Amino acid sequence: MKKIYLPLALAATLALGACSSDNVVDNGGSSPIDLSKGGFVKMSLNLPTDNNRGSRATLDDGLANEYGIKNAYLVLFEGKDEHNKENEATFKGAYELKNSDFSNFEAVGDAPNHVTITKRIAFANGTKPQSGRKLFALVVLNNNGLFTVDANTHKLTFNTSNVSATDYVSTPNFINFSKAIASTNTDGETPFAADVTNNGIFMTNAPLCTKPGGGTEPGADAEIKTLADVTNNIYTTEAKAKSEPAAEIYVERAVAKVTVQNKTGELVANQNNAASKISYQLYNWVVDNTNKKSYIVRQYNKDWNSIHSDKVTTGDYQYRFVWGSEVNPNATEGNKLYRTSFAQDPEYDTPAANAANYNQMASNASMAMSAEFGNDHPQYCNENTFKVTAQNQDQTTRVVLGVKLSAPGTTTYDADLYTVNDNKEVVYTKATLAERLKNILLKEAAVNTWVKAHATDASFDITFDANEAGTTTITKATFKGKTATGAAEETLETFTTNFNKALPNIVRYKGGVAYYAVRIKHFGDTEGTPWNVAGQGVTAGGNSLIYPNPSTGNNDGWFLGRYGVVRNNWYDISVNKIQTLGDATTPAFTNDPDDVLENYISVSINVLSWSKHTQGADL
Incomplete structure (x- = not known):
């Protein structure tokens, strides 16, 4: 570059x-x-x-x-x-x-x-x-219009339409200036x-x-x-x-920057069988669940200086909140300064997530997904940080990736795909799903008899309840055929009550697009907060089990800042591999811990101190 x-x-x-x-x-x-x-x-x-x-x-x-x-x-x-x-x-x-x-x-x-x-x-x-x-x-x-300055009085006035600075107005000192909140x-x-x-x-x-x-x-x-x-x-x-x-x-x-690198590949779960092999290509993306508020000047807590993880042996990240290399190497001793690596945002002490505090694509139609990838097409957002006890999926800024999948056994894209009964290991096209339903219905004696009688020109079709992605049902299964060549075509639509009993949970991936949520890591595995390593005792369960608080009280030492976004940092997302299908619609938010024992996507996040963070994801 x-x-x-x-x-x-x-x-x-x-x-x-x-x-x-x-x-x-x-x-x-x-x-x-x-x-x-x-x-x-x-x-x-x-x-x-x-x-x-x-x-x-x-x-x-x-x-x-x-x-x-x-x-x-x-x-x-x-x-x-x-x-x-x-x-x-x-x-x-x-x-x-x-x-x-x-x-x-x-x-x-x-x-x-x-x-x-x-x-x-x-x-x-x-x-x-x-x-x-x-x-x-x-x-x-x-200043992006956030304040004005009077050339005669030299007074600075914040724009109250998107900046809250009541404490600064009453007591104009630096802490109140720096904590003015832009929305x-x-x-x-x-x-x-x-x-x-x-x-x-x-x-x-x-x-x-x-x-x-x-x-x-x-x-x-x-x-x-x-x-x-x-x-x-x-x-x-x-x-x-x-x-x-x-x-x-x-x-x-004052902003964090996010980019996503384009990628093509094959789903890991389907690579061993040519007939079911599925290719993928990234389709679109958006930064989601971003903080609505941010301080004018970054707030750093001096108490973070001493936090460190005994699971980290690399010197650069033992005391990860302050860099070991100075920004002014030519300065005399006693005057050298060192970068700090985290922030406290206006919602940092909020114990539980409130959707009203975040910009979410699900409730904001203006947050459209972008089909442009690479370093030249970034998206910017406010910093978003939280305590370890709040390191949950509904409080974490994430990237939603839309991934287009090919029909099994082909390299053809854009066709609708389906799963049945939550089994993402078997992927259907409309034709193969219809064939499965047809075979189920043919076990009905009356259907079998009718089809045999109309076998000279028989066909089968299914109709869904809606044209949307996500969970769907079949509203009609239609057999069409003739009793003899040249005879009038007849239909059979009488066994509709059996459809949903046989296939109770059909999920449609419209246009073959699956969605994956990639939560953005700040320090991550390689920069001071390794997860699920020997001695941490990570087990399935709630936040206190995924991020255990040992008798040493080392919860912050091991995990604080593992997830989140901080201003002046560039988080670059690269997909390493995709395990299997994601969700047919934008993944819902939960209050589960950010880390999970199983994931559909593997990514790398490279963090630069733009600074750039690159993250890879296994989907």
């Missing part, structure tokens, strides 16, 4: 004007900077490309429009010069960065592009920072990526850890930082700012 190098290091020089002579920031220099005389802050904005992801996952740059910058905003907060006080920092002002402010665009060899921004801004009255306090920066790219559109699309081509993907700062994870525990002194401290990057002149190091800001996309 072609690599896309769009602004990775966005060097922003922003002039800060002041309204009062006591508007002073102590930036650690020889003397405090008096912002009443103007100040310049320099920042380097890092987009989520492969250069700053670390080495833990397979990486891919994605599509060009997933890096596009349609608009950019700087949001400043003022806070205490203390550790772990970021959430208390208060809003100071928001500033739009115009496209005309972007300059000096260049690409050097295989290095990322650089864009320098120079812009003069001033604090509004009453918003000046207090002496000795810190200034923190949040960057928002591609999906009526068609099920996330507002963060409703029109990627024209509006881009909504991005904000990523929460990063000050200590590495992976093979080592981050430790109690590790901090989670989302805002960038720009206090020490403010200078009295523009020339000085441009000559000094920049404050680093790492942004991430």
Whole structure:
């Protein structure tokens, strides 16, 4: 795939004007900077490309429009010069960065592009920072209409039609800003990526850890930082700012991305018999059961840092919630930062699933299935996470795959297929199903006698109750024949009461299409949460048996984050093999655990920290 190098290091020089002579920031220099005389802050904005992801996952740059910058905003907060006080920092002002402010665009060899921004801004009255306090920066790219910024007052106002920010309105600090909740559109699309081509993907700062994870525990002194401290990057002149190091800001996309790779093959259960061999080809797909709500900024729980599985021996995933490789390898010791790998969404603590919280294809006709596969045809959704006790099928974002099946023993598609009495090992066409019914009816003496009398030109046909997929019944079985050549045709339709007794459960696969539900894994088997391995005691049953809670209390250590979708992660689904037929209609939701002891489909999910997750499925 072609690599896309769009602004990775966005060097922003922003002039800060002041309204009062006591508007002073102590930036650690020889003397405090008096912002009443103007100040310049320099920042380097890092987009989520492969250069700053670390080495833990397979990486891919994605599509060009997933890096596009349609608009950019700087949001400043003022806070205490203390550790772990970021959430208390208060809003100071928001500033739009115009496209005309972007300059000096260049690409050097295989290095990322650089864009320098120079812009003069001033604090509004009453918003000046207090002496000795810190200034923190949040960057928002591609606001997708979720808020507006007043160019005179520098006030940021959320769009109340799809953003709930009541706590921020009453107490405008960073935690309340970050926990403003955006809701999906009526068609099920996330507002963060409703029109990627024209509006881009909504991005904000990523929460990063000050200590590495992976093979080592981050430790109690590790901090989670989302805002960038720009206090020490403010200078009295523009020339000085441009000559000094920049404050680093790492942004991430606010959506998860899902792709499905096309595939053809043969059903495993039917491969050994040429007469019953069934071929398959992927037909269509959709991301289903997606979260309707999402926080503006990703929420990370520091308590996850110490969680680990004693079933994992690979260093990269022992402490899976924090990466072991830094995003800024050239930083000095003590200033290195590490990616965090999970999120807490607005419904995270909800103990039981509520269908009203999710966009589901079954109740939303706008969520149409797509027939386009591959990396160039992604679908985007809000992140969706939950506790282990809620790791159930009705709370998990999934991909519904439509798979077209050939008639047994042929490579011909599009014909209706049938199963009888829940036996998916034997697949019928209408002709072979009619033959089975005919043989059953011929055991009736009166039918047998009639057919023999009309054998010179006899035929048989069945009629179903409806033209839909799913469970169906036969409403009419018709014998037609003549007693002699040239005689008038006669019919026999008298044995309708015997049909459903002989074949009580007929399931129709309309057009030969079967459906499979693939629940999306986040960490999965290879990235820290292996399942059904020695010592876990996995047995058939409810959630507490599939995800046992041993005496060590290691439930979260073994399984938290095994399923779910997290923003800025790309989940790429590849079918490994299909065991047998799936469902004739979209699979229903249950509150069964996400993992099952038997499955119809085997998939691989590759997770990139787009990041891409590729999943395979046995159907």
